[in-house]
Amino acid sequence: MDHPITVDSDACTRCGICIEICPMGIIAQDGPDDLPGLVPGGAAVCSRCGHCEAVCPAGAVSARYPACGPQHLPGGSAAIAPADLAAYLRARRTVRRYREECVDRETVEALLDVVRFAPSGMNGQPVHWLVVHDPAEVRRLAGLAIAWMREASRAGHPMADLFGVLVRTWDAGVDQICRGAPHLVIAHADAKNPMAYTDSIIALTWLEVAAPSFGLGTCWAGFFQMAASASPALAEALGLPEGHAPQYAMALGYPAYRFPRVPGREPVRVTWR
Amino acid sequence: MDHPITVDSDACTRCGICIEICPMGIIAQDGPDDLPGLVPGGAAVCSRCGHCEAVCPAGAVSARYPACGPQHLPGGSAAIAPADLAAYLRARRTVRRYREECVDRETVEALLDVVRFAPSGMNGQPVHWLVVHDPAEVRRLAGLAIAWMREASRAGHPMADLFGVLVRTWDAGVDQICRGAPHLVIAHADAKNPMAYTDSIIALTWLEVAAPSFGLGTCWAGFFQMAASASPALAEALGLPEGHAPQYAMALGYPAYRFPRVPGREPVRVTWR
Structure with missing residues (x-):
């Protein structure tokens, strides 16, 4: 049987975030102390987005599909200030x-x-x-x-x-x-x-x-x-x-020329509701 | 007559980059010492991209269409290292x-x-x-x-x-x-x-x-x-x-949860020619 994810029972804190975050709604747990896992038939509809393993605060969820991760984000360096971006x-x-x-x-x-x-x-x-x-x-x-x-x-x-x-x-x-x-x-x-x-x-x-x-x-x-x-x-x-x-x-x-300035563009045209 | 750009004759060094860069090919100069300017009929086909004013090393070109710039780039801060991005x-x-x-x-x-x-x-x-x-x-x-x-x-x-x-x-x-x-x-x-x-x-x-x-x-x-x-x-x-x-x-x-990890994605599928 195909198990796209596994959950480490020792590491898992039963916080339930993996259940919350799954876009397909295929992760569930029976009771608050039970280990979360795939619902029956879940493997067939798993979109392999990897949100469950990416979000787990305890690192307890592992994805098992091809080309899976996860990569740990280098501390802090994923943030770029709005003005810089x-x-x-x-x-x-x-x-x-x-x-x-x-x-x-x-x-x-x-x-x-x-x-x-x-x-x-x-x-x-x-x-x-x-x-x-x-x-x-x-x-x-x-x-x-x-x-x-x-x-x-x-x-x-x-x-x-x-x-x-x-x-x-x-x-x-x-x-x-x-x-x-x-x-x-x-x-x-x-x-x-x-x-x-x-x-x-x-x-x-x-x-x-x-x-x-x-x-x-x-x-x-x-x-x-x-x-x-x-x-x-x-x-x-x-x-x-x-x-x-x-x-x-x-x-x-490689560009032949450098652009030292930013040209104008239309102002934002927005309707608020 | 509509003049989408003007060129400052004192500041212009006649480097020709504005002529090179114009995607519509509507900037020209008669001789190497002449001031570049719009070709006849150029105003009607100008796409108002502002490349000419953005690229000019001397800041000699000014765009005159609505919502025009230019904004000067803050020194150096427009660059983001590949690993950070x-x-x-x-x-x-x-x-x-x-x-x-x-x-x-x-x-x-x-x-x-x-x-x-x-x-x-x-x-x-x-x-x-x-x-x-x-x-x-x-x-x-x-x-x-x-x-x-x-x-x-x-x-x-x-x-x-x-x-x-x-x-x-x-x-x-x-x-x-x-x-x-x-x-x-x-x-x-x-x-x-x-x-x-x-x-x-x-x-x-x-x-x-x-x-x-x-x-x-x-x-x-x-x-x-x-x-x-x-x-x-x-x-x-x-x-x-x-x-x-x-x-x-x-x-x-605002996201309800933080994702401390990056999930896997398919490896790059590329054909080289």
Whole structure:
């Protein structure tokens, strides 16, 4: 029988927080002195979120599913003051000019190792990654996106005018598809998963938020994504696993320029109820 | 004539970075000693991203559109070390148990004042906010979501079984719609804007990322969002501006419990090219 969690009877104080916190309501105890445990049938609906082991003040709960933790938080260092986080987030800029220098695979892995903790619907964790690390391959794929736009523009696509501009700019040597970035990161997932798109946008937002900490910059590659979801030739070149669809793409690399200021944005438009 | 930017001829060093950085390619200079400025017709296509004023090393570029900046970055404080940011992000947990204490409007405003710097497609900044601050109103709206699920379940909705569970749980006094949170935050935008959903998910991800810094917790209210986008009664109760649609909702409040550990998540699944 599958036991996704176990509870250490010596360590457990019977505080009941694991019962309170379980989003599926599958942890229970018979009486106040009994050990909490899974309700019958609970294993089948456990979402493997790990809240039970993460929250236990006594460290008495252990998760037993694959890739389980827990990691202990380094004392105090998980807190960032609001002013520091606000300055960090406001300083983030979309980067469309990159240095030619490549980013080590190890750095990209470290970045993705943060992003894998992004939330996902029902803890489905559906996002896989294609990292196009070879700059020449990024250019080749951008060229395939341009080839699709050239055709779509001729065929009267509703965005024909914009595609025409992108194609002419490309022909003049300027890459507005991947912005000349050395790397391209594509989040992909099962095309039939109704939560895959939302979860991918959340994950890519985490990637963009974490990137400046590593000295990196990003740009949402919307034009690339449009082509990737419509062009059979580009889809073939991406070679995603059977049944997977590209959810969104993001350019990645070292920014060519520093931004010493934060530009204005619309004031908050909020209705209170 | 509309001049979205001006350049101070004394301060400008003619370095050309504003020309390089402009995503629309609408800044140019005639010769290397001439002052950069907008190309004819440039004002009409300026996306008001403010990159030109944010990047200028000499502070010579000023944006003149509404709500413009710039804010100078406080020296050095915009940087956060990768290990600190990673610990902060990994420590974030979806919160489904809240203290009864309300969050001051000022704190919510401060949080949204960070989120307004989240990126958006073509710098469209389409996201508006409805903050349901009154806990009784949150319960009333959650009740309307449940009323819709009760009907949809009877009418044979594909998710009838799940809705049945949510309805029975609600009838037993447990709120799985807004998770008993004191507040509900709804991102809304023009229903015809094709980028509104993606931009709203990015903005809500920023809200969720910034919340723990303010001591707050969040939960993506997917069941509420389903009802809000389908129930005429709930739509009327929300009273969004004409033409706007609820893009996604998020529960907000002070977490009832601390999570001293980080649970496991799937290892990174990456293909390198």
